[in-house]
Amino acid sequence: MNAQPLSNTRFGLSEGILWDDRLEVLWWTDIHAATLWQYHPAHGIERHWSLPERLGCFALTQDTGVLLLGLEQGLARFDTTTGELNHLVPVAPDQPAHRVNDGRCDRAGNFVFGTLNEGGSDKTAGFYRYTRTGELQRLSLPGVAISNSICFSPDGGTMYFCDSPARRILACDYDAASGQTGNIRVFVDLGDGHADPDGAIVDADGCLWSAEWGGSRVARYDPDGRLLQAVALPTGQITCLTLGGTALDTLYVTSAAAGMSDAARVADMNAGAVFHIADVGARGLPECRFG
Numbered sequence: 001m002n003a004q005p006l007s008n009t010r011f012g013l014s015e016g017i018l019w020d021d022r023l024e025v026l027w028w029t030d031i032h033a034a035t036l037w038q039y040h041p042a043h044g045i046e047r048h049w050s051l052p053e054r055l056g057c058f059a060l061t062q063d064t065g066v067l068l069l070g071l072e073q074g075l076a077r078f079d080t081t082t083g084e085l086n087h088l089v090p091v092a093p094d095q096p097a098h099r100v101n102d103g104r105c106d107r108a109g110n111f112v113f114g115t116l117n118e119g120g121s122d123k124t125a126g127f128y129r130y131t132r133t134g135e136l137q138r139l140s141l142p143g144v145a146i147s148n149s150i151c152f153s154p155d156g157g158t159m160y161f162c163d164s165p166a167r168r169i170l171a172c173d174y175d176a177a178s179g180q181t182g183n184i185r186v187f188v189d190l191g192d193g194h195a196d197p198d199g200a201i202v203d204a205d206g207c208l209w210s211a212e213w214g215g216s217r218v219a220r221y222d223p224d225g226r227l228l229q230a231v232a233l234p235t236g237q238i239t240c241l242t243l244g245g246t247a248l249d250t251l252y253v254t255s256a257a258a259g260m261s262d263a264a265r266v267a268d269m270n271a272g273a274v275f276h277i278a279d280v281g282a283r284g285l286p287e288c289r290f291g
Contacts, residue, residue, distance in 0.1 A: 003233050003253065003275040006039055007046060010272035014254035015199065016057045016102070017274070019244025021286050022064050026244060028254055028274065029055040036067070038080070039274070041245065049080060057103035059111050060289045068130075068290045070113050072099035075130055089136050091115065091128065098125050102148045102199060105288040107156030108132070108176035112139070114147020114161065121145050127161060129179055132291050137179050141172065149200040149210065153223070154285060160187060160208060164196040169210060187225045199240030204248075204283045211238040211253065218253060220282065231277060235270040243284025251277040 006026075014037070017028040026039045036049045036058070053071040061068055061077075069076045074090040092098045092115055103113025109132050115125040123143040127150070130136050144163035151160050152174065159174035159181065167190040173183040188210070190197060195215030202208050206223045216236050220229040237256040244252055257265055257272035265271055 001231050001277050001280060003231070003277045005270065005273040006041075006252075006276055007044070007274075009046060009274075010257060011037075011254070011274070012272060013239070013256045013258045014272060014274055015239045015256075016055075017199075017240050017242045017252055017254045018058070018060065018104075018287050019242050019248070019252070019284070020060055021248075024246070026242070026252055026274075027058065027060075027067070028240070029058065031056060032258060036069075036078075036080075041250075041276075049078075049083070051078075052085070054099065056100035056116070057113055059103070059105045060287055062289050062291045068111055070100040070103050070111075074100075075111070075136075088134070089130065091136070092126075095124065101125075101146065102150050104150055104152075105290050106152050106159070106174070106176050107154075107288055109288060109291050110176060110179070111290050112150055112152075112159070114144065114150060116146045117144075121165065123163065130290075131179070139179060140181050141184070149197050151200045151202045151208065152288075153202055154204065154206050160200060160202070162197045162200075164198060164213065167191065167193070167196055169197050169200065169208070188221055198238065199254075201242055201284065203243060204285050207282065209241055209243075209251075209282075211241050213237055213239065213256075218251070229281075231280065233270075233275060235268055235273065237271065242287075243280075243282065245278075248284035248286070249279055249282065251280045253277070 011030040013031040057070040059068040097119030098115040101116040111130040127139040146164040149162040169188040171187040195212035198211040
């Protein structure tokens with residue numbers, strides 16, 4: 001499969017890419033640049049919005065063009081048409097070294113997200129959800145250093161998540177009505193290789209697609225955790241992915257140049273690109289919207 005950059009723009013840490021089926025655009029964040037990006041594939045047009053804090057993740061809402069933002073220290077509502085930003089709730093204010101990282105909505109429209117410990121490797125960060133009624137809850141899941149891979153089975157009863165440095169994607173039973181979790185188990189173990197699991201999605205067949213930081217690929221696993229497919233990318237630091245386009249069968253993948261030396265960036269001209277790969281043999285699910 002031939003992965004091609006969407007444009008000549010390169011990003012330090014592009015992440016959290018989503019397909020918006022109403023506007024038929026892609027959204028993603030360049031985290032360290034505190035910038036939200038949009039791309040319209042039909043017209044080849046890029047737009048961006050600067051934000052007051054780094055943007056770790058976000059969700060579509062029932063209001064077209066309005067996003068629920070996971071800013072580094074809290075959640076906010078952002079109207080991309082008017083530029084109005086309203087802060088909603090702080091996240092872990094007693095942990096200033098933590099920032100919001102990965103997240104997406106569950107199948108019932110609650111926003112589930114995790115934090116990252118920028119103060120070291122201690123597993124003091126965790127997983128949260130912001131309910132449709134505006135309540136912030138911490139989920140009963142193990143502490144992590146870097147939360148990632150948050151996604152849900154098509155029926156919503158299984159949640160996937162990971163602590164990236166542990167190189168394992170976990171699964172648990174998940175109840176969207178209460179936020180209760182249980183039966184935590186290993187879904188995929190990447191072993192002692194050089195790749196860490198980063199962002200993940202679940203397709204219409206219930207298979208999980210994982211972006212592998214350091215692995216130069218995305219991997220597709222069946223619901224039992226067996227590797228079905230690996231798609232190579234022409235750069236190493238793969239961060240997130242989505243299935244989009246009118247038929248939800250085009251794979252879009254974000255990557256990062258963060259942490260690379262100047263020489264390494266020159267040698268890898270694709271570092272930090274956003275890629276597209278047409279007709280990957282699978283169909284996505286429409287992204288769930290908050291509320």
